[in-house]
Amino acid sequence: MPFDTLLGAWIATGLTLFILSFLYEDNPLFKVAEHLYVGVSVGYTIVKAYDTVIIHLIYEPIVKQGDWSLLIPLSIGMLMLTRYVPKAAWLSRYAFAFIVGVGSGLAIPRTISSYILKQVEDTVRPLASMVPGDGLTFSFNLLNPASNLNTIIILLGVTSVLFYFFFSVEHTGAGKAVARTGILFLMISFGAAFGYTVMARMSLLIGRLTDLIEFSDPSYGRATLWLAAVTVAALVIWARQRREQPPEG
Amino acid sequence: MTFAERMLKIDRRIIFAVIGLCTLLPLLYPVGLPIKVSPEVRGVYDYIESLPPGSVFLLSMDFDPASKPELYPQSIAILRHAFRKNLRVIVMTLWVTGTGLADQVISQIAQETGKVNGRDYVFLGWSPGAGSVIINMGQDLYTTFPVDYYGKPTKELPVLEGVQNLRDVNYAVSLAAGNPGVEAWYVFGKDKYKFELGGGCTGVIAPGLYPLLRSGQINGLIGGLRGAAEYESLIGQKGRAVAGMDAQSATHFAIIVLVILCNIFYVSLRRKQKG
Numbered sequence: 001m002p003f004d005t006l007l008g009a010w011i012a013t014g015l016t017l018f019i020l021s022f023l024y025e026d027n028p029l030f031k032v033a034e035h036l037y038v039g040v041s042v043g044y045t046i047v048k049a050y051d052t053v054i055i056h057l058i059y060e061p062i063v064k065q066g067d068w069s070l071l072i073p074l075s076i077g078m079l080m081l082t083r084y085v086p087k088a089a090w091l092s093r094y095a096f097a098f099i100v101g102v103g104s105g106l107a108i109p110r111t112i113s114s115y116i117l118k119q120v121e122d123t124v125r126p127l128a129s130m131v132p133g134d135g136l137t138f139s140f141n142l143l144n145p146a147s148n149l150n151t152i153i154i155l156l157g158v159t160s161v162l163f164y165f166f167f168s169v170e171h172t173g174a175g176k177a178v179a180r181t182g183i184l185f186l187m188i189s190f191g192a193a194f195g196y197t198v199m200a201r202m203s204l205l206i207g208r209l210t211d212l213i214e215f216s217d218p219s220y221g222r223a224t225l226w227l228a229a230v231t232v233a234a235l236v237i238w239a240r241q242r243r244e245q246p247p248e249g
Numbered sequence: 250m251t252f253a254e255r256m257l258k259i260d261r262r263i264i265f266a267v268i269g270l271c272t273l274l275p276l277l278y279p280v281g282l283p284i285k286v287s288p289e290v291r292g293v294y295d296y297i298e299s300l301p302p303g304s305v306f307l308l309s310m311d312f313d314p315a316s317k318p319e320l321y322p323q324s325i326a327i328l329r330h331a332f333r334k335n336l337r338v339i340v341m342t343l344w345v346t347g348t349g350l351a352d353q354v355i356s357q358i359a360q361e362t363g364k365v366n367g368r369d370y371v372f373l374g375w376s377p378g379a380g381s382v383i384i385n386m387g388q389d390l391y392t393t394f395p396v397d398y399y400g401k402p403t404k405e406l407p408v409l410e411g412v413q414n415l416r417d418v419n420y421a422v423s424l425a426a427g428n429p430g431v432e433a434w435y436v437f438g439k440d441k442y443k444f445e446l447g448g449g450c451t452g453v454i455a456p457g458l459y460p461l462l463r464s465g466q467i468n469g470l471i472g473g474l475r476g477a478a479e480y481e482s483l484i485g486q487k488g489r490a491v492a493g494m495d496a497q498s499a500t501h502f503a504i505i506v507l508v509i510l511c512n513i514f515y516v517s518l519r520r521k522q523k524g
Binding site for chain 1: 265273313374380381396435466472474
């Protein structure tokens, strides 16, 4: 087993156990792992961004390949840093205006096309299908996403939920029934989202435990078992010291 | 204190221990519960299966190590399938923190399947900009990625022969843990450059992507570890995802029982308080 693999396994196991120790109680081991996580991810991002953006996308094209046109976007980007100098902060508005303008111009038409127009098109899809040979048909299969019955249910759901969020009209009489239908669809969708979220969190736990089981193998020096013992011992010592310390004030 | 009150005030560490055991025991002693393949996962599989050898397949691994347990098995299964079909694989990522992970998985699977970097696959790495990167790739792949992750000029790579931009990609799959991800690939990619798009995602964002699936904006969706397990079953190479399904079923069963019990205790307590 290469040393770097072994070292990585022991570090991963230790940090996993430190994070999981929070389930017992907030403790210094958890804080160490938490701060390391934040620090390492920020550090990694900074290094990668520096290497990819500063070196490969700015320095090398300008200095080594002579692409001086990149000085224009570079200076616009540098203008943003004037935010940190109060007297010159007004210069950053030009950079932000450019970025917001370009971003909006790229995003808004595409987003309207993809999220609104295409979704409306699918929602009001014809309730009856024209099938060559069979003529006009209406399919009832709830399990088939393309079923016409599903189309009706989705149309009902979309219109009732949109009506629920339309507060310019009081939700009374028939409007109340439509709004209550919308609430029902919302509850079902939130339940589905919650169920998927639970599944996702359990999957993350399964992933960590799978690694812990793998690293308990003798080829990894039984990292899980040793570090679990160290973690439990550290927690016991810390809990005892906390009990022995007189309360403050 | 009644039994219902004691149960509702139970130390939550006992519940943590129950969930932990329900996860750990099936991993140590697997049962092998059957896995039914869903139509949305089959959509991705069938499309890759239908591609002739030499087709250009783009895999965007838009996730970081925090989502590794769900999306890493998906990426392994899809890459194995793509290499088995002898597709020309382009791998990239829109997440800077996912670069190392993407490099690890493509190197591992390429070595396993005997594929050669530059000839059978290319790893482009990361470029800043998310949606802008996709739009740039749609115009010209080589100005967006003049070199690959290892510094080799992309114009000289045999695997990218005939590929000028995203219109030359036969199928793209985005494995996403959030934004940028599947939605960005659709909005800035497929909607504009008209290539076929599939998705893989964590369980958290899966419900938000079903409208895209239903409308045909994406042709398939691999959701979470469960989706990865289904894909592993389809390609006939069971891995970590299938191994985790017993544990997933056990924990879900435990949570359902706990939810039902809590509701029973809560209703009984309310009745007692009213009476």
